[in-house]
Amino acid sequence: MSATIYKCPNCGAAMSFDSATQKLACASCGTNIDVVDYDKYIKELESEYNDNNNEEFSSDAGEYDGDSSENMKVFHCQSCGAKLVTDKFTSATFCSYCGNPNLVEERLDGEFSPDYVIPFKINKDAAVTAYKDWLKKGILTPRSLARNSVVEKISGIYVPFWLYDYSANSKMNALANRVRVVRRGDYEYTYTDHYRIYRDVSANFDKIPADASEKMPDERMDKLEPFNYQELVEFKKGYLQGYLSEKYNYNAEEIEDRTKSRAKESITNITRGTIKGYTSVVVNGNDVSVSDLKNTYALLPVWMLNFKYNDKNYSFYINGQTGKIVADRPVSIKRGIVFFITVFIIILVILMIGGLYI
Amino acid sequence: MKTINCNFKKKIGFVAILCLIFSSFILVDFIQESLKPMVVTATETKDYVIDDANVLSDIEEDQLEKMCKTASDSANCDIVIITFSYGYDGSVMDKYVRNILETEYGFNGSGSNCDACAYAIDMTSRADRIVTSGVAKSSISQSKLDSIREKAESKLANGNYYGGCSKFVSDIKTAIIDGTHVPTTKEKLTEHFAIKLLIALFAATIITFIAVCNAKAKTTTTDMTYVKNHKYNVNAREDVFINTTVTKRKIERSSSSSGGGSFGGGNSGSSGGHF
Numbered sequence: 001m002s003a004t005i006y007k008c009p010n011c012g013a014a015m016s017f018d019s020a021t022q023k024l025a026c027a028s029c030g031t032n033i034d035v036v037d038y039d040k041y042i043k044e045l046e047s048e049y050n051d052n053n054n055e056e057f058s059s060d061a062g063e064y065d066g067d068s069s070e071n072m073k074v075f076h077c078q079s080c081g082a083k084l085v086t087d088k089f090t091s092a093t094f095c096s097y098c099g100n101p102n103l104v105e106e107r108l109d110g111e112f113s114p115d116y117v118i119p120f121k122i123n124k125d126a127a128v129t130a131y132k133d134w135l136k137k138g139i140l141t142p143r144s145l146a147r148n149s150v151v152e153k154i155s156g157i158y159v160p161f162w163l164y165d166y167s168a169n170s171k172m173n174a175l176a177n178r179v180r181v182v183r184r185g186d187y188e189y190t191y192t193d194h195y196r197i198y199r200d201v202s203a204n205f206d207k208i209p210a211d212a213s214e215k216m217p218d219e220r221m222d223k224l225e226p227f228n229y230q231e232l233v234e235f236k237k238g239y240l241q242g243y244l245s246e247k248y249n250y251n252a253e254e255i256e257d258r259t260k261s262r263a264k265e266s267i268t269n270i271t272r273g274t275i276k277g278y279t280s281v282v283v284n285g286n287d288v289s290v291s292d293l294k295n296t297y298a299l300l301p302v303w304m305l306n307f308k309y310n311d312k313n314y315s316f317y318i319n320g321q322t323g324k325i326v327a328d329r330p331v332s333i334k335r336g337i338v339f340f341i342t343v344f345i346i347i348l349v350i351l352m353i354g355g356l357y358i
Numbered sequence: 359m360k361t362i363n364c365n366f367k368k369k370i371g372f373v374a375i376l377c378l379i380f381s382s383f384i385l386v387d388f389i390q391e392s393l394k395p396m397v398v399t400a401t402e403t404k405d406y407v408i409d410d411a412n413v414l415s416d417i418e419e420d421q422l423e424k425m426c427k428t429a430s431d432s433a434n435c436d437i438v439i440i441t442f443s444y445g446y447d448g449s450v451m452d453k454y455v456r457n458i459l460e461t462e463y464g465f466n467g468s469g470s471n472c473d474a475c476a477y478a479i480d481m482t483s484r485a486d487r488i489v490t491s492g493v494a495k496s497s498i499s500q501s502k503l504d505s506i507r508e509k510a511e512s513k514l515a516n517g518n519y520y521g522g523c524s525k526f527v528s529d530i531k532t533a534i535i536d537g538t539h540v541p542t543t544k545e546k547l548t549e550h551f552a553i554k555l556l557i558a559l560f561a562a563t564i565i566t567f568i569a570v571c572n573a574k575a576k577t578t579t580t581d582m583t584y585v586k587n588h589k590y591n592v593n594a595r596e597d598v599f600i601n602t603t604v605t606k607r608k609i610e611r612s613s614s615s616s617g618g619g620s621f622g623g624g625n626s627g628s629s630g631g632h633f
Contacts, residue, residue: 140569176597187608191602194602195598197596203591204586347557349376352551356547
């Protein structure tokens with residue numbers, strides 16, 4: 001098993017994926033190369049080497065050490081030779097010594113090879129700025145969380161998702177009524193028209209996501225949605241350069257129920273939405289069927305920052321494509337007290353001044 | 359460090375501004391109090407109690423005299439007790455008492471609309487009447503005046519003439535003072551202070567609670583987010599009419615009994631009854 005570094009064809013330094021240009025970029029010589037073009041370049045080198053040497057091309061990759069436990073694996077960094085220790089799900093990481101990005105290729109091959117990826121659109125600086133702006137908006141949020149020692153821990157990670165396609169149908173029965181009131185003289189007449197309603201609605205759902213990582217909380221990943229699937233591209237390993245990533249913990253069947261129930265709820269609500277123009281509607285029967293069409297494995301970008309405040313852990317997530325923030329906001333008791341007193345004084349002054357004019 | 363110092367200075371400045379606002383209100387009130395004119399007391403020569411009907415003893419008359427003088431000084435209005443046995447009642451009694459008030463009384467001078475009020479008791483007709491003029495007329499409502507008379511009257515009915523008269527004096531004095539009092543800025547600011555304090559506390563608690571809780575991210579997907587091409591098919595639609603039900607209700611009309619309008623701050627000039 002090997003860890004791989006994408007090296008610059010110009011100067012040989014390690015390359016990272018640049019979210020601004022959406023290309024692999026070399027920090028040393030400034031070379032930018034498209035991920036697809038880089039793949040072609042490697043394949044050309046490979047076939048050229050094999051033709052010349054009649055040997056199979058072996059990438060200049062570090063070797064698997066063999067020294068590992070069930071949950072941890074050890075590799076060698078291709079750049080400096082240092083040992084990289086990863087858990088069994090990590091597929092992209094950084095060398096702790098030289099800082100170069102490394103890919104664990106075997107965790108991106110075969111059944112673990114993603115079908116698609118949405119490359120990062122938001123770079124680290126933008127993520128840090130978004131975090132700091134979010135901190136400022138919280139009146140009671142402690143400002144000490146803007147320290148560089150906290151901020152520099154922000155990490156870009158490709159989270160494994162399963163995307164499900166469904167065909168759904170709902171057959172709904174309901175009773176509805178329409179009420180109108182007429183006044184004649186001293187009497188009020190209430191006319192209630194009763195109706196029996198039936199609807200048969202079907203829809204196809206495209207790429208309902210469910211995160212397949214055990215480490216990522218499902219509720220937070222759901223709130224990061226939606227991702228813009230227009231920017232979903234065929235997976236190339238080059239997109240992972242410079243970011244962390246993981247392979248899935250759960251296969252498609254294991255977490256399917258979550259997305260199926262979402263599809264059921266959506267088709268029910270859509271069907272109910274077609275019953276309009278009535279004063280009240282009571283649904284007395286709903287037969288919903290959802291059938292699988294397809295599922296695909298994709299890596300979606302997320303910026304993540306974990307921090308501690310008052311011995312409590314907090315997490316901050318940004319959708320690495322759209323910039324949507326999902327986070328817990330810690331509360332500073334000191335700021336809370338000052339805020340309370342300030343608001344109290346302001347309201348009291350307003351009430352007292354109001355008494356002058358009443 | 360620089361940022362922290364800057365923020366701290368801003369907070370100190372803000373608190374200082376609030377303290378300045380508070381102290382300016384107190385200062386304004388202090389200036390108003392110091393500019394108030396001095397109170398002028400009534401002259402010693404007036405008889406505030408004329409007991410022609412001899413219903414009061416000498417001691418009671420003296421005490422009532424002192425009470426009326428003190429009350430007159432406090433209210434800036436002559437408060438007088440008159441008893442007689444002429445068999446007067448109604449408008450005749452009113453005219454008689456008013457004539458006395460306008461010729462012999464008035465805190466700031468006699469004449470029509472002088473600042474004076476009288477409680478008249480006729481032992482022959484068993485009629486009692488409050489006659490008001492000037493500030494006593496303008497600052498007390500009719501209902502209040504009637505109430506003062508009724509309270510005094512109940513004591514007269516028990517033969518407690520001194521009690522009835524002293525009750526009248528204390529009640530009318532309070533009514534005139536309350537009716538003529540112009541609240542100072544400080545009084546306006548601190549009026550119902552306990553209630554204002556509670557409201558401010560409650561509002562600050564609610565707002566702080568909202569600020570603490572207002573950190574949750576919201577779900578921004580809808581039912582249509584993942585629907586392919588944002589289109590769905592309605593394969594069948596049936597809206598079948600079953601029947602119509604009708605209910606009938608009589609509209610209740612409220613009988614409008616408009617009560618007597620309140621007089622606002624003044625009264626008609628008198629309030630009479632019998633004991």
